[in-house]
Structures are given as structure tokens and as C-alpha cells.
Amino acid sequence: MNRPGACDDCLRRAWLVAGLADRIEAGLGSARREARELLALEDGRLAEAVAAGDAERILETARAADTAAAREAVERTGLWATCRHDAVYPGRLRDARDAPAVLFGRGSEGLLRELSEEPAVVTIVGTRRPSAHARDLAESLGARLARAGAVIVSGMAHGIDSASHEGALSAAGRTVAVLGGGAEIPSPRGQARVYRRIANEGLIVSELPPGTAPRRWTFPARNRIMAALGRMTVVVEARSRSGSLITAAIAQDLGRDVGAVPGRVGDPGAEGTNELLRAGAHVVRGPEDVLDALLGAGAGRATIASSRGGSSLEPELAAVLAAVSTGSASCDEVARTCELGPPAAASALVRLELAGLVRSDSAGRYRLPA
Template sequence: MYPKILERCGHGGPALEDLRKVWATLGRIALPDAVKRDTLSRYARPDQALDVILDAAQAKGFRIDQLINEKLIEQDLRWSEESSREIIGLTDAGYPHLLREIASPPTVLYCDGRISLLHERSVAIVGSRKPTHAGVKIAATMAGDIARAGTVVVSGLAHGIDSAAHRGALVADGWTIAVFATGLDSIYPKRNRDLGSQIKEKGLVISEFPTGVGVRRHHFPQRNRIISGLSMGTVVVEATARSGSLITAGFAADQGREVFAVPGSVYSPPSNGPHQLIRDGACLVESGAQVLEGLGWLNPEKKKNNAPSEQPEWCREILRAVDFTPTALDQIAERCGLTIGEVSAILIRMECEQLVSACHGGYVRAG
């Protein structure tokens, strides 16, 4: 049979290299995760559990080579040789305790980057792959505020809100974790290759899938439970009624974590998901500070310092005329009773002050 790691390592338990091979094998073995978790829960050491799993499979008529591909295991071990990479198992001390608490935690996590971030307090920010301009702005700003408070921002590296959240955290010189739905040797979607590389360098990327595993539709819901499982709270910025982000929010609720939702226009389909969550009891939030406050992580002094400053007199009237969704220049001028030329001159200054942002279709309020 497959060489028993228990016999090779002696009664003191496996050495680090052997332990890594145990987890690499458990990550590749062609059996349901539920079987692996159940067996691991009944034995003190993962090498013992692996031997029991393999013995039971042989007793049922399986050949070891049907369950284990040695070449793929060696591939994973070679991948993990870099100092920033690790293969962490469910019963390891380094496994994130919040994730271990969920109903179906991954047996194995493949990690690349600052692995210590798995043990920092964290908040997930998720949302639509086709967000509005305002949604992107909100996600990035919220992530930046949360990251500056020393909290890790977790998301799924998808195009849209996920990417905006990761970028917002990075721009704020904060920490972010990206949970992949593929192996860590590939970045999906390809357009986020540079962003994924930045996160590996300055944050952490993780996956429950070993190297070489590509894009499969059913992997995305599996990934979503990890995003929420790593986090004390999940924020949904924009999502249609059938968005995968609502699956993530559902996982968060089932896991006993906080669910937050950012409201939007009733005329905007990406607002349907957050509005549904709010009707179902999610906490309505409009800023990163409100998320931190909802989790009890915002002290009174910090809350005071983060209070929005009063807008200067010269721009208040125009600011009231600009919506959080694209507002046309002529519409702004009409609301203010000014000429387009007068409004344009003031809007340029407001852009410099980061009070508004130019976008396709006009201008939007920056916050």
C-alpha cells in the first residue's frame, strides 16, 4: 500500500516536510471532504487519519493509484517550496480558527503570501461583477477605510466589486486576502493577473484547490463559503437578485457572522440584492466606519476622528445637485440655476478636492 507515514516518522509525529506531504496527499486524495474531516476528527495526528482512510479504501476494493496521483502530489510539494507558500491542514495550529468553525471547512488550504493574515480580524466585501461607477467607488473607499483601521479585507478577486475592494485596501497600504476558485498557480480572471500578483506580494492569496485546477463553475460557491468563513462580517455592495454575492451573504448568516448591505437606487438592478438583504435583516451601512462600528471595532475616539467634515460653502449647492449615480452636466446646471460654463468651472475645482468624480454620463458624488 501507500507507504505509511506513521511508520516512517515514528511515534513523535511527522516532521514538517512529512506533515506537508500528508496534507498534500489529503488535498489530492479522490474522496469527499466530509470523509476526510470525519476521520481527522477521530485521530490525534493527520498521518494516522491518512493511513486509516487508505486502509478503508483498500478494504472496499480501491487501488491506491485510483485515489492518489504521486506526480500531482510532488507537483504541489515543489510549488510549496518557496518561503511565501504553505499547505495548511484542518488540524494544524496555523489553520484559521474562524474558518475551522464553519459547517464544512476545507480540509486543506494552499496559501501564498503573508500567511499570518489568516489570524487577523477581517471583513469580506463582495458584490457584482458588473457594478456601477458609484458601486466601484463605494467598495474601494469602504475597503480603504476598513484597511486603514488595521482590518484585513477579504474578497474573491472577481471583476467588479471584488477587484475594487482589493485595490482599495492596497491603495490604503492595508492588507487584503483573495480567495481563489482555482489553484494558486493560475489567476482568474486573466485581466486581474497584475492585481493578483500585487496581492501575493503585499497580502495573501489562498485556495482549497491544488495546483493545476482550472475554472469550474461549481467551485465559485465553494469559494464563497471560505470568503465569509474567514470573516467576522460580510458586506454586499451591489448585487442583482441572482448574484453569487447573495450566496456569500447566505453562508455568512448560516455561519453566525454579521451581514451588511449598502443601499442604492431603487431603479438600479444591482441594488436589488442589497435591498433584499436589508429586508431580511442585514445591517444597512454606508461607510467602512459603520461596518467597523457594527462589529464593535470602532472606538469612540476613532469614530469622532472619522466623522465627515462639513462641506465648504462655495460648493454645497452644486454638491446637492450631484447624485451618487451619474448626473448629467446640464441637469446639474438646471438644478443650481447656473450656466453650464459656471458649473463646469466649479466642478473642476470639486474634482481636485475629491468631492465629485467625472464619469461616463456626467458626474457622481465621491462620498
């Protein structure tokens, strides 16, 4: 297997973008141009666009940049780099016209290769301030999709993003975080714990060379990478002007599937997702709907069922699980349906709950996880 690698030209481009980061930030304010638009420009036009007077000098410096020193900086920070011309560069990323020249990253190189081949790569995004319900839902979506074999891509932001990463990690599944700053440090800092776990068990990537601090524009910019990596983008909860909607729009542009979790009508917190649904996004009620959209109708339930390891359960637990799967049930109802004594039913329900196969709510009723 080849190790990830990057050619000199692509590295120079990456450092050029990083060098222009502050000017891009300023240019977005005055020229009102989208970061994506700028990033799609080739070197000369990009420098022209954001640094009209200085363009020549900047380009000159970039051309003369010492790529050996750049490679050394990458190694020193424990990262690797892969460029468009490399075999392990994620295939789906090439679909984007404005795809980054280089991806810097750390974590599992195996997972980097699998990103190109795996049919079920799901990007989960949403608000940084979710309702408790939406946060639970994102976590369980991450966990159950990962358990069914999907790769979960997200942006490690507070809220929905980190919840879906945590879900995937709790299921010992595969997850990829795309950062808005250099890949060697967690951004936002508050997610350092999740960052460490993903670095050990998953994959962390960024288009920005090590040492680059996140700017305002780098977050919508990394959204295009998330949208391109996933075969489907699911928005769990978003307000009407949420950044997640940018990710969904880019995914749509790239011809990817877009799904949204329905929210309560009139709830401002779910206005964005409901708007997506009205515009024709897939309705996502659970992992089954995501897998159905990706793998064909009916695939979802089958995949989920096999990932539950239904066959490995004791017959009594399997019967209790079946009794719960038709909707929510109290301990008494389960005991009656399965013809078990209350002690046996209670004990079976708790064992299933401990295994993560059922959940209980505050009214003492058990149901399948969301």
C-alpha cells in the first residue's frame, strides 16, 4: 500500500491559500464573494482577487516556496498529506470543482482509502445548539449507522456534529472529522476530547496546512469537503440561516442525496430542516431511511437487523425485543405479550437497555432507540 503523499505543486497551492487566509477573510467582507468561489480560482486569479496590488509578489514567493520545508512541517506535526494526484486522495472529493489541492490529516490511513470505496458514507450536520431530542437523535443516528457499517462524516462542531461523532465512536464505528483549522489541533478547542478519540480511532482531515488557525471563512469552506465526501448529507436540526444548509446546498450541487430529520411545524429551531423537506429532501426518521436512500428500498431494515446481531440473542431477549419493536411498551405490557413473569420481563428489558438495543423514557416505557 502506498502511503499518502502530495506533489510539490499541490503543496505550494495549499500554502498559498493559507498565506492568503487573512486577505480572503477581509475580501469576503468587502467584495462579498463566497469563499468557495474564491477557492475554485486558479492561483493567479485567486491572488488577483484578494490581493490586487501585491498579487505578483505573492505568487513569486509561493512559486519559490521550499516544499521540503513544507513536508518537514507536516511530518513534525504528526500529520500526513495527500494531493489530488495521489491514489489515496478520496475519489468523491474530485467531483467538486473547488476541491482542495491537498488534504492534511491524521488517524487511520486505512479509513482514508476506504472513503473512496465505501458506498455508505454519510455526512451528518446540524445546529451547534440542538434541542436535547435532536442531540440524542444525532448520537443514535451516528451510532446505528456506524454499527450498520456506514462511515460517519461530520465537522466536530459543538452540538449535532460532535454528537454524531460520539455516536459512531460509541458503536466502535468509522468516523471522519473535517476541521476548519489545521488538522493537528482540535477546533473548536472545547471538543478536544472527541478530537483525541477520533484521532485514535477514526480520521481527522483539513485542507489547511498545519499551523493555520481557523477563520470565519474556513468553516463554510470545509463544509464543501464534508458535502463532497459523503454520498448523502443528513441535516438533523437547523434554523433557517444555518451553516448546515450550506452543506446541504453544496451536496445538492454535487448531485448527492440530501436528507433532513423532520421537526415540529413552527419550531424555529427546525425551520431549516423543514424547509429542506419541502424542497424535496429525503425524510430521515432513522438510520433505516438513510440506508434505504443509499442502498435501495428495504436495504435499511435488513442491514440494521443484521447489525443488531438478532440471532446471537437469547430467545427470551429476542422475544422481548420483538415485543418492544412494535412501539413503546411498559414492563407490564411486555410481560403480558411475552408471557413472562414481571421479574423476568424487567430483567430482560434492562439487559437489552444495557446492550443499547432498547431505551427507556421518563414515563418508564421502553422503545427502540430513535
